[in-house]
Every structure is written in structure tokens, then in C-alpha cells.
Amino acid sequence: MRVPFTKMQGAGNDFIVLDETRQRYHLNPAQYRWLADRHFGVGADQILTVRPAPSPAVDFEYVIHNADGGEVENCGNGARCFVRYVHDAGLTPKRCVRVATRSGVLTLQLQDDGRVTVDMGAPVFEAERVPFEPTGLTPQPEGDWLRWPLDVPGVAAPVSVAVLSMGNPHAVLRVDDVDAAPVADWGPRIEGHARFPRRVNVGFMQVLDRGHARLRVYERGAGETLACGTGACAAVVAGIRLGWLDERVDVALRGGVLTIEWPGLREGLAAHVRMTGPAEPVFTGVVDVPDLH
């Protein structure tokens, strides 16, 4: 099947964008995996699909598949690329669009300088909604919140994690030096840890000062990426609640900088997280997707 696509990237997190507003391709997980494969397909961390609005309250549906072919609830860098795509492709004249995702509605605002600000909604802290299974663990109080001591198979001492959802699940670890962090080793061990029934994205954050952090993320279903938007939001929200960060933070990821804002300690924990960062087209093409099962 011949499928037109646009390759995009947001802070180095790269995407294949498919337009299904007029025609559905009905790709299966094996075909999404093939598209994302960097050797046999096009190559991407995630595949983003634009579909018609499921209700008059939104402009489009925004569907996300990880490189492993699984559909997921949310993708922050993808959301910025999504609004840039629908605007540049002439699918809407609007610079502010509302999209339905599997985890709720996001509002995306294209700025005059080409960057995009996303209202990422409210973080979720209830363990069962992340989902995370803390039974039998003793929480470690810190700031106005807590971390959990996680026994990770193959790691000598318990690893202290903050656990929350940005529509998708995140575990955040604080490290002294993000360059030396054991991302490739601990990342997959924590991603598939039994206490996370839907697996988890794993962030390794180095706090530089109260307004600056460095972050690497081992993403569920994609491995380490150059940036993770929901991961940056989760890390900053965790850092604010744990008393390490102020409410506006520049997060340096390997592929670029994202600005994250969360007034949750002033306005209440249901305050929305705002993320601002780049969204760039790379190239367009047409690919013959094989018939895989």
C-alpha cells in the first residue's frame, strides 16, 4: 500500500505524520513497527496520525503509535509537531487547535516564531491511575510529596522514583550527572517493572538550579529518545512538588530545550502544565508499506 507521509522532529524526538483525514490506511502494529524501523522502514520514535474530529468540541483526533507498534495515550513533542503539520498542510487555518487523544483533550498553540505551546492538562498523582502498584512499599516523604523505593532486578540498592502520569505513565529519578546516568541499563529494567502494569517511561533528571534541569528519557516502546515532552513535564512537576524546582523550568534534553511551566503549588494540584518548544518538518515522501501481520 502506498502511504504519503511527512517526517518531523521536535527537539530531536522524531515522527512520521500520516494524514487520515480523507482516507484510512488501517495499518496494523507490524506495519507501524516497520514504518518506525530505522533500517528497513522510514525510521521514527513515534507515528502520529491525523484523523477527523470525533466531536464538535475538538478540531482533530490525534492518534499515537510507539516505534514498537503499540498505541499510546499521549506524546508531548508529537503534539507540537501535530499543530505545525495541520497548519502547514492547510488542514485548518487555525493557529490554536484542540485535539482528542486517548487520554483527553489537548490545546495546541502555534506561536509567531514557529515554536508551539501546548496545554498538557493536569498531572495525575493517584498511583492506581498512573498505573503503579505501591503495596508493601514505604513512601519517602519529601517537599509536599513523596518518592518510592523501587527494588529493580539487577540493581543493588532500591531506586528512589517519583511516579505520576501526564496522560501516560512516568517514573522520574534524580541523578547527579545525566551524562553518566545508567539510562541504557536501568531504563528497560524499570520500563518493564512488575509494579507498572502498563509499563512506564523512565526519566533521569539532573537539577542544575531551581529554573534549569537536564533530562534523559528511556521511553516505553521506543527506548532512549533525544527528547520526551511528556517526560519533561513529568520531571518538572515532580521536581516542583519535591521542592527542587520553581514553577518555570528550562529543560535541556539531548536534542533541544523545552520550557515547562506548572503553577500547581500556588493554584492547586489540578493546575495545567504548559510546555513550549520547537516543531520542525524534515521531509515528505511516499512509502510502499508491505503487507505484514
Ligand SMILES: N[C@@H](CCC[C@H](N)C(=O)O)C(=O)O
Ligand atoms: N515522545 C513522547 C512520548 C511518546 C509516548 C511514550 N513513549 C509512551 O509510551 O507513553 C513525548 O514527547 O511525550
